[in-house]
Amino acid sequence: MTSLLCGLAANPALPPELVDRLIALAVATPDPTDGRAKDLAEEPADELAEALADRADLGPDQVAALAARDEGTAVQLARGGHLTAADVDPAAQPLVALALLDEGRGLPEWARRFAVDSAPRIRRRLASCPGLPREAGDRLAADPDAGVAAELALWTTSAPVAARLARHPHAEVRQAAALNEATPPTALAALLTGHGLPAARSCLVCDQREIPFTHHPYCQDTDCELPPGAECDGAHGSTVHETWRRALLNPATPPQAAVAFAEHPSVLLRWALAERTDLPPHICARLAEDPVPGVRSTLARNPAIGPELIRVLAADRWVDVRRAVAYHPRVPLDVLTELAATTRLGPGPLPWITSASPEELAEPAGSAHGRVRMLVAQRHDLPAELRDALAADPDASVVKAVAPHPGLSQRQLRAMVARHGVRVLARVAANPDASGALLAELARHDPPVRRALREIATHPNATAEALLPCLADDRARVLAAAHPALPAALVVELLTDDDPQVVEAAAGNPSLPRTVMAELVP
Incomplete structure (x- = not known):
């Protein structure tokens, strides 16, 4: 019954009066003396309400009825554009108000109120909302709950607030600020070098455990929320390490502060450094010799490297590194041709192929190697003459691509x-x-x-003629059941299918007769 009703709830052809009946069913408190109502109540009504809240054609009364069902449904309606600030009481439904704030449609006074007078979980959600009033942001930055400040550090677009949080006494907050591109470059550099930055006083590990402490990767404590490998001996080691990794990934971090990590013993830090597109040539050359293939393959895609390093990495002994070279946006055509002929490159399209002009594509399209021609065929905005030549190619892989x-x-x-x-x-x-x-x-x-x-x-x-054979395949059957060209009689027949997914798809088919819809809705 759930699959059937959820399919109907999503059916774009469902008449308004039947939408009303489904809403009544979704929000009703069952009568224990009514056997049919009791049976329906045992189905997960939450799924029905969720499907109804996704409809684009809901009227004001229908929206109001669903919003009154529970706060989760009201949040979904708010994010879908069905509710406005005038429809919401922030005291009664704070999560709905937060959803509107997150969508940029809430009231500034809500943010000010939540920043002062709310539970920590509410303040954490508020901290991730865009466009907060200045006074609300200041309150959250000084929040006694480090999780609230960390959430703000991650999402704020205010450079002064981000800079302030990058110096927060809790290492978890600094870790969040390290990933935020609004954090000023000087603050990000300080997070990497420590220059001018007072030591953090606490982290999540020493907040919860007596130090020194290292979290076992296979911890048996079901209540433990620390990540595997978390450790602290007073210097907040694992949190600082993650702060460095995030700062290295942050494009706002000055490259001169990042390059010192090219020789760091941590693979994760060198790997993060290899993703930066502002590396000087000598650092790229150093990373091209890194003993870890993952570092080299990441570098191989990096636009910061030039033709010489591209050719070096194209001859790497590891296939993943060679494959990554093919995804470099400026890989020389002769290198790409050689790689395509000798290395499985995976699904395209490749950046060079995607950005090449029709004139540049003519040469690889006429290559003697079928794999090279196939790369061109994967681009589906080719000039007609090039497309038609590839369509007549003798190689099936080329034809398959085009x-x-x-x-x-x-x-x-x-x-x-x-x-x-x-x-x-x-x-x-x-x-x-x-x-x-x-x-x-x-x-x-x-x-x-x-x-x-x-x-x-x-x-x-x-x-209909094309869809009938599809019903014999288990996976295609689900898809065909929703196709509007499927004859109505077959759609009705599929409502009793053994597969609940097929039933839901058929119930959502706009070809389903309205008389049948009316019979299906209690």
Whole structure:
């Protein structure tokens, strides 16, 4: 029953009077003497309310009825744009008020009130909201709960507030400020070097444990909230380490403060450094020799490295490093060609291919290596002449890549299938211009191609003839049950399917007759 009602609740063709009946069902207190109501009440009404709150066509009375059900539903309605500040009492529904503040549609006086007079969990949520009044931000920055200050340090867009929190006596707050791009560069540099920064007085570890303490990675304490490996001997080691890692990842951190970590014994810190796009050449060269392949592969994608290092890393003994070079935005074409011919590069498209001009693509499109031509074929905004040449390619992998390209004719799509059969069938079915007749032919292919059936089941051009074979595949059946081209009689039949997902999809199908909808809603 839950799948059926939730599907109906999401059905865009559901008449307003039936939406009202579902809302009444979702918000009703069951009568224990009513057997049917009791059965319905045993289903998770929360799911029904959630599906109803997602509707875009709710009227004011319907919104009010759902909002009165519980605060969680009201929050969903607020985030969906159904509730305004005038609809909300912040004292009765603080989480709804916070949702509106988070969406930028709350009232400034709510923020001022919550910053002073609320539970810590409310203040923590408030601290992540954008555009807080200055006095509310000042209150939260001085909050006695370090978790509140840490949340503000992570999300504030005020440079003065972020700078203040980067010097907070609690290491957890500094750790949060290290990731915030609003934190001034001088403050971020101080977090890395310690220059001019007073030592933190506490962290989450020494707040909870007698130090020295190292948290066992397989801690058996079910109430313990410390992360694996957390440790403190008075210097707040694990928190400081994470602060450094975050500051290295922060693009606002001055590179001159970051480069000292190229020789740090921590792999995580060198790995974070390798992601920076403002590294000087000598630091890039040092990281290219790092003993950890993950550091080198991260560097290999980095726009900071030049052609010489690209070629060095393209010859790396680790395949992940060589593969990463192919994703460098300025990889030389000859290097990319060699990599494509010798290394499995994974799903594209590659940055060089994506940004290349049609003139630049002509050479790799005519390469003797099918894998290189395939890389070009993965780009689906090619000039017609280039697209058509790749569509007639003798290599099935190239044709498979270009098959979903818009603009291909039905004749070209059929020719692909005739030449390459099941190897390209699913990708041809994914072509946005595939006609209903072609999709029906593909759906009847013997043996069936399951991936093609799933593409057909969601294709907007699919006809009833094309959808019928999809019902024989477990995964395609769920998708086809929701397709508006499926005959109404079949949609009704699927309402009793053994698979709850199929039932929900069929109930949400706009082709479901209104008379049947009315019979299904108690």
